[in-house]
Amino acid sequence: MTENTAIERENAQNEFMAEAQRILGQKGLVTDADDMEPWLTDWRGRYHGAARALAQPANTDELSGIVALCAQHGVPIVAQGGNSGMVGGATPDDSGTAILLSTRRMNDIAIDADAMTATCGAGAVLQTLHEAAEAQGMRFPLSLGGKGSATLGGLVATNAGGTQVLRHGVMRALVAGLEVVLASGEVLDLTSHLKKDNRGFDLKQMFIGSEGTLGIVSRVVVQLSHGIADRRVVIAGIASTQDARRLMQHCQGAMADALEGFEIMPQSCLDAVLAYIPDAQAPLDGQHPWYALMEFVADREGADALGEQVEKVLMDAFEAELVSDAVIAANETQAEAFWQLRETISPAERAKGPAMQHDISVPVSKMPEFIDAITESVLSAHPDHEVAAFGHLGDGNVHLHVIAPAGSDGPKWEQETGKKLSAHVYRSVTDWGGSISAEHGIGQDKLQTLRDTHDPVALSVMRKVKAALDPDGLLNPGKLV
Known part of the structure; x- marks a missing residue:
């Protein structure tokens, strides 16, 4: 690199940071390493990254502005809600080139009692939405163990499920409308939650489960239900x-x-x-x-x-x-x-020691048989391990934890045994006609596994959609597609 090139890059970096500060204000841009540190590691502690700054927009205009600025300067963006994901989907890589974008300040909630909907900022916390709906005699019928930290934007990005899927369905069934900031900074308003609307594709469904790779959710309209007596x-x-x-x-x-x-x-x-x-x-x-x-x-x-x-x-x-x-x-x-x-099963199992956790699904009718078969298969090859299978029987979602023998060295066990065990589990669930991810997403943890097990035609279509909406690959790079 020549001296002039280095100076030009430094000037471009300074220009970018100055404009980002102008867009986001004093509270909206964090550059101190200690302040950013808690948000650079995933919940499981498996992935740790770096970022040039932590952007915290307070509204859609600020979010749109910072995304447009990143597009102009070619800066990658990793969006993050409650940082409670299980697959490293909201953790940047270690290059330090990306902006980590937190939606936590965008946490407003407005209840429309007549329409029985709630319009929420992407950073609104699930438990807060539960409380707001309950205060109006209604409820949002999706709950999970991380409800105190999970955000609505994150729930949309991962198409979260939870414990009430049996009756109400996953997030995809509960979202009535979305507002999304595209890679260009343009705002796509899909919040008109009409019961009938045949003006082409249902675009909001494309962003649900896309893990921040196609656009960044800024607002979510969810359907509420009558409160229970x-x-x-x-x-x-x-x-x-x-x-x-x-x-x-x-x-x-x-x-x-x-x-x-x-x-x-x-x-x-x-x-x-x-x-x-x-x-x-x-x-x-x-x-x-x-x-x-x-x-x-x-x-x-x-x-x-x-x-x-x-x-x-x-x-x-x-x-x-x-x-x-x-x-x-x-x-x-x-x-x-x-x-x-x-x-509390997940944190309790984590406290026992090293484990490989698998969030998988099979056809509902096959779930009991699959649990028995995969447990026997794993233990026959590793009798000193422990297998714990639990989950949502009504939707075929199995949480399968394979726990290392007591006293195992975590990183060593994961490299030598754990990853091979996971590969076996994912091959098995695919052979049973199931999915390697039921509700936690793909992130970076299952990226290669998705490539190895998913339909090549489906992967090709996903990549074409990604290329169309994010041609420069700036949105959550290295995740999902």
Whole structure:
């Protein structure tokens, strides 16, 4: 590099930073390394990057301005919401050339009670939306363990699922409209949430699940539901994954409109959570191979009959020998404690030591058989390991954790054994007609696996869309496509 070239680059960098400061204001641009450090590592601690600055726009105009500036100067952008992702999708590379763009200041929420919608800034936190909707007698029917940090923009970018997919669907089904800033800085307004609109493609669906590679979500319009008047949360001990599926079908047949969640977890997961949470108590006497966590809800019209209906469903399940024990939460405190057992599995398993976590899905009808088969397959090759499979039985989503033997050196085990185990899991789930990613996305963690397992024609179409919308490859480079 010549001296003149170096000077030109330095001048361009100074010009870029000065203009970025003008667009974003004093609070909107962070360059201090210590202040940026917490946002440069992914939640699992596997990926660590660098950035020339942390941009924090407060509104769509500022977001549009900084994106246009990056396009002008050829600066990559990595958008980030709550930084709670599982696949390194919001972590920049280590070159230090990218801008890390946080949407956390764009956190406004406006409820339209008549339309039963909420219009949210991309940085609005899921739990805050829950509280805002509840205050108006409504709810947003998507919940997950990271609701206290997950943002609406992040949920859109990854097409998040959660525990209520059985009845309400994933994020894709709940988004009524979007506002997206394109790679050029142009603002694409798709917030007109018409019930009927045949003016060509449904463009908003293209951005849902695109992981910030096609555009940066600035606003989200989500569909709300009527608030619930009562609910019953049940934990049941069951003998097998097959019995779990039969139990779910039994509950759906009797109370399809009320069954909102159906989760399963093995005894090993419950043991890990009980060891992890201080003063936590086992929900049932004795131990059971598997547990089903169920939630039934009712509106005002059905609230009076809900308790009796749930009790009858459980009695019939006992008579059919589908469950060996069960308990209905006596109050809201106990109901939340039951859900905490499920939602704390991931951090509890992480505390046990090195593990390879897999967020995968198979056809719903095959989920019990797949869990048994993949567990046997892994343990036959690695009998000193532990396999913990849990997840959303109603949508085929399996969270499969393969845990290293106690005392293992994490990085060494992952390189020598863990990655080979994951490759086996992903080949297996593909052979079963499933997906290597159910709800966490691809990010950088599964990029090569996607290339190895996905339909080449589908990959080609995705790349063509990326090239059309982001021809310079500045949006979240090295992720998804």
